[in-house]
Amino acid sequence: QSALTQPASVSGSPGQSITISCTATSSDVGSFDLVSWYQQHPGKAPKLIIYEVTKRPSGLSNRFSGSKSGNTASLTISGLQAEDEADYFCCSYAGTNTWVFGGGTKLTVL
């Protein structure tokens, strides 16, 4: 059982905004300030899109943003596009050089 809980699926129409939540169910993730998010298209490797809760890698679209409130981190995708349809995983540092992933959320663009 993952220490990070995500909804199994979310959906939205092109142009809309969606938010994917990631809730820590264990104190193993500490202050939950070291959350990262990954996008994975079918048959492809995961790709880093958000790190340390709110930071975007260089060159990544600003349509992707991250936030945190208490023990829930969130990924928001604004101006939804067809190519955003993918699986999204959150991940948190769990101390002593170990990490934990969420179960993943399938985003469908209607």
Next chain:
Amino acid sequence: EVQLVQSGAEVKKPGESLKISCKTSGYSFSNYWIAWVRQTPGKGLEWMAMIYPGDSDTRYSPSFQGQVSISADRSLSAAYLQWGSLKASDTAIYYCARRGSSSFSFDPWGQGTLVTVSS
């Protein structure tokens, strides 16, 4: 450009051994942790273990401690994941990924290695 290129798909029988590789280029291999992550349809992504090639320091998830071992060869800029005795439940895609030097995230990732264990 930083690249992680993994070895090809494997089909093995239960009880067999296996070692898969992750060959890196474009950066100083010794100075970055390399992680291994398992992906199965039922359990999503699971962080397995990590190695620091500079001194071969390793960390294992309790779920995988004793089930796999990881290593690195600085002369080849390559990291390895190996099993001594495979089980059907080891069937999965395995990814390697580089941890950022001062960050707690993984970027980039290798393309993945599909391991199928079946009698």
